[in-house]
Amino acid sequence: MEQNNYRISDAVPEMPASFDRRVEDTLKAVCPKAASERRVDAHRPIRLNKKAWIAIAVAATLLITSTAVAATAIIRHNYHSPNSYMIHDRDAREQTQQAIPDIENAIASAKPETGSYSIQMLPELENYDELDGLREAHGQPAYTEEDWGWMRSIRPEIEEVLADSSTIIFNIRLHTDHGMCFGWSGEQSIEGFCEDSYYTVGDDPTQHDLPVGEGGINPNSVTADGATVYAGIDIDDLNEPFPTEGTIHVTTHIHLRDNRVESMNDVGLLAVLTYSFSFDASAGADAAEPIVTERPLSGSVVLTVYTGHGYENKQVSLDGVVLLETVSYRSTGIYVTYSVKSAPDGWKDAYTQALLEPAFGDEARAGLDLVCVPKGSTNEDDRLQLGSPASIPWNEFICIVPVFPSEYEALKAQGLELQLVYRAIGSFDGEPAGTDWKVELPAGVGEYHIRAGEAQTLGVFELPLP
Numbered sequence: 190m191e192q193n194n195y196r197i198s199d200a201v202p203e204m205p206a207s208f209d210r211r212v213e214d215t216l217k218a219v220c221p222k223a224a225s226e227r228r229v230d231a232h233r234p235i236r237l238n239k240k241a242w243i244a245i246a247v248a249a250t251l252l253i254t255s256t257a258v259a260a261t262a263i264i265r266h267n268y269h270s271p272n273s274y275m276i277h278d279r280d281a282r283e284q285t286q287q288a289i290p291d292i293e294n295a296i297a298s299a300k301p302e303t304g305s306y307s308i309q310m311l312p313e314l315e316n317y318d319e320l321d322g323l324r325e326a327h328g329q330p331a332y333t334e335e336d337w338g339w340m341r342s343i344r345p346e347i348e349e350v351l352a353d354s355s356t357i358i359f360n361i362r363l364h365t366d367h368g369m370c371f372g373w374s375g376e377q378s379i380e381g382f383c384e385d386s387y388y389t390v391g392d393d394p395t396q397h398d399l400p401v402g403e404g405g406i407n408p409n410s411v412t413a414d415g416a417t418v419y420a421g422i423d424i425d426d427l428n429e430p431f432p433t434e435g436t437i438h439v440t441t442h443i444h445l446r447d448n449r450v451e452s453m454n455d456v457g458l459l460a461v462l463t464y465s466f467s468f469d470a471s472a473g474a475d476a477a478e479p480i481v482t483e484r485p486l487s488g489s490v491v492l493t494v495y496t497g498h499g500y501e502n503k504q505v506s507l508d509g510v511v512l513l514e515t516v517s518y519r520s521t522g523i524y525v526t527y528s529v530k531s532a533p534d535g536w537k538d539a540y541t542q543a544l545l546e547p548a549f550g551d552e553a554r555a556g557l558d559l560v561c562v563p564k565g566s567t568n569e570d571d572r573l574q575l576g577s578p579a580s581i582p583w584n585e586f587i588c589i590v591p592v593f594p595s596e597y598e599a600l601k602a603q604g605l606e607l608q609l610v611y612r613a614i615g616s617f618d619g620e621p622a623g624t625d626w627k628v629e630l631p632a633g634v635g636e637y638h639i640r641a642g643e644a645q646t647l648g649v650f651e652l653p654l655p
Contacts, residue, residue: 263571263600264596265573265574266289266593268522268591269576269589270521270576270578270589271292271351271353271358271421272358272403272421273576274289275360275419277409278349278409278410278417279348289593290593290595291594291596292351292521292593295351295353295472295521296351296472298471299350299352299468299469299472300468300472301347301349301359301466301468302467302468303347303466304438304464304465304466305464305465306345306462306463306464306465307463308340308341308343308461309460309463310340310341310460311337311459311460314458314461320455320456320458323450323456323457324447327449327456327457332459336377339366339367340365340367340379340445340459340460342365342366343363343364344363344364345361345362345364345462345464346361346362347359347360347362347466347468348360348362348417350468350472352468352470352473353475353519353520353521354424354433354475354519355423355424355425355517355519356423356424356521356578357399357421357422357424357431357473358419358420359466359468360407360417360420361383361441361466362410362415362416362417363381363417363462364414368411368415368416369412371406371415372411377447378447378448378449379445379446379447379448379459380406380447380448381405381418382401382404382420382444382446383401383404383418383420383442383443383444384401384442384444386398386399386400386439386440387399387439387440388439389437389438390432390435390436390437397428399422399441401422401441402422402579402580403420404419404420404421406418406419418443420441421579423579425580431470431473432470433470433471433474434470434471434474436468436469436470437468438465438467439466440463440464440465441463441464441465442462443462443463443464444458445459445460445461445462446458446459447459475517476518476519476520476594476597476655477655478655479515479516479517479518480515480516480655481513481515482514482516483513484511484514484527484609484648484650485510485511485512486508486511486647486648488507489504489505489506489507489508490504490505490507490544490645491503491504491505491613491624492540492543492544492611492613493543493546493555493614494540495539496539496627498629498630499627499628499629500614500617500627500628500630501625501627502614502623502625502627503624503625504624506533508533509532509533510531510532510533510536511532512527512529513527513528513529513530514650515527515528518597518655520593521593522576522589522591522592523590523592524578524588524589524590525588525589525652526587527557527586528545528585528586529541529544542583543556544611545583545585545586547577547581547588548612549575549588551641552640552641553639553640554639555612555613555614555642556641557609557610558610558611558644559575559586559588559607559608559609559610560572560608560609561605561606561607562605562606563603563604563605563606564606564651565606573590573592574591575588575589575590575591576588577589590652592605597655604651605651605652605654606649606650606652607652608648608649609646609649609650610647611644611645611647612642612644612645613641613645614626614639614641614642615641615642616639616640616642617637618637618638619638
């Protein structure tokens with residue numbers, strides 16, 4: 190059966206209020222195209238514009254404040270993802286007590302070192318005439334050294350690298366006396382993205398692609414003396430396993446663009462800054478080997494299934510369906526992944542997509558929710574607020590439990606419980622949606638108000654700790 194990458198969350202313009210998904214939902218409110226694309230295709234490069242970065246920064250501020258929970262061994266970090274964590278620089282994390290020791294240790298262990306750099310201004314590029322003509326077509330004056338020559342003095346410096354077995358994130362500081370030109374309020378407004386990146390290992394000259402999926406100038410970083418370029422790489426997008434030992438040498442091409450022309454592609458290109466740096470790959474090693482467990486399901490569940498032209502609630506038998514649970518132990522949290530290992534005859538890809546659609550408890554999103562609480566707890570306040578990676582394949586459910594390696598031992602005596610629950614659409618535009626409900630969606634953009642129905646428990650498991 191043809192695989193459909195459409196996710197039901199893309200059809201929900203009303204923003205959920207739940208705390209643990211505020212980053213994604215705030216992004217959807219201010220930058221729906223970027224939010225939609227990151228859910229539609231998990232392997233497609235995404236470029237976040239200024240408004241999206243501001244949204245993420247606001248949400249991240251709310252999401253990474255740490256407080257201890259009395260009478261338990263759990264520390265509530267309210268942490269969403271490595272990406273949201275790295276939006277704040279080291280000084281800001283420490284001054285506001287947002288720093289998580291295990292992540293800080295991983296960042297320090299990378300020991301990044303700056304390398305060589307060079308810059309090519311617009312007149313030095315092969316397609317100069319074409320690009321300069323596009324400036325004029327967008328109502329902007331032609332390139333002149335008087336306006337843009339200051340960019341030749343930009344000096345890049347690697348600030349931080351955070352690597353784990355799923356993500357690589359690096360922040361590059363651009364030192365310049367014209368730092369405020371990277372802001373949006375001045376006469377000049379510069380954006381920067383890391384393009385055409387690759388890495389080599391040790392003395393081996395073999396180049397390996399390093400596709401940057403998310404990035405741009407971090408608006409939190411803009412000061413009079415410079416700005417920071419952020420780049421995030423999903424390791425699943427690589428064509429081969431990323432090394433966990435040796436020295437990694439990264440070369441990236443930072444495309445500096447005029448926002449007044451176009452920030453999301455090279456129509457507004459002003460200069461290309463080529464920069465190399467290195468870091469220690471061992472910083473990205475997992476804290477322990479992953480634990481893989483088969484979780485057989487039984488009974489039945491009402492799924493909300495995308496039909497290609499609408500949705501329907503459908504009662505589906507789970508007898509014979511086996512989930513594969515993979516628990517990975519990283520410096521950036523415990524990653525819990527579910528996929529369908531096996532299913533009986535008659536099971537469809539559309540059922541897999543529906544079953545594994547991430548909902549995380551949002552009232553405005555149908556799908557799967559993972560509830561993590563101290564073992565035996567029935568107190569809703571004990572629920573940990575889970576995070577998620579930047580992208581999730583259509584046939585997997587992935588969440589991040591905000592528990593870190595230095596906390597494992599203290600938690601073993603108490604234990605953590607995972608409750609796997611599913612909610613189908615319970616109402617659509619104010620009308621109830623029962624077991625046999627279905628709706629046809631007209632072509633084009635529409636606004637639909639969805640509410641999830643009652644929770645259907647699929648299983649309760651103990652979270653294994655190494």
